[in-house]
Amino acid sequence: MAYIFKTQCRINVAAALATSLMLIFTPARAAEKLADLKQKALAGDYQAQRNLAFGYSDKFSDQNKNPVLACAWRMVILTTEQADETDMSNYNTYCGKLPPGLLSIAQMKAELLLRRIDTLQQ
Template identity: 40%
Template sequence: MQIAAFTLIAVVSTTASAATEAVMKQEAMRGDYQSQRNLAYSYATGWGTPQSPNYVPKKPVDACAWYRVIATSTNPKVQSADYSNEWTYCSKLSPDQSESAWILAKRLIKQIPAK
C-alpha cells in the first residue's frame, strides 16, 4: 500500500515539474490554485538549470507576491500552510523588496478572475 502512495506522490510531483514557467503562470492567472502554489514555490526555490526546458529562475519578490495572492484570495482551497508560506518567504525580503512584492501582488489580484 505504501508503494502505491509513494508512486502517486512521484507522479504528482513529476506532473508539477513538467510545466514550464509560462504554462504555470498562464494557469495561475486564470485563478488555478495549485498552479499559483506551484509557481510561487518555483520562484521561491528556483527550478532546474538555465539549459533545462522547465527552468524557472529563483525570483524571491515574485514568489512572495504569489504567496500573497494566494493568502488574500477567497479560494476555498486556501489552507493554513498558505499563510505560513507567505510569512516564511516574504519575511526574508528587505523592506524595499517587500513593498515591490505588495505592488506586484496587488496588480496580479486585479488581473485574476474571482473564483
C-alpha cells in the same frame, strides 16, 4: 555469453531511458511548461499559483529564483478560498525574509497580479 547479453540489454535500456528523458526535459519543453503554469495561475488555478510561488522561492525547472515574485504570489494565494495554514506559513517564511523595500514591491506586484486575475476571470 548470457552475461554479455544482459549487460548489453541494460546499457540499451539505460540509453533509451536517458534519450526519452532528454526529449521530455528540454529547455523548450521546460519553458512551455512554465508558460502553461503562469497561464493557469493567472486564470486563478490555486495549485498552479502555489507551484509558481514555489518555483520562484526555490529555483525549479526552467524557472529563475525571484524572491519578490515568490512573495507576491504568496500574497495572491492568501486571497483565495483554498488558502490554508501552510500558505500562511509559506507567506511568513518567504515574505518575512524580504527587506521592507522589496516587501513593498512584492505588495505592488501582488495587487497587479490580482487585478490581472480578476480581469481574466470576468
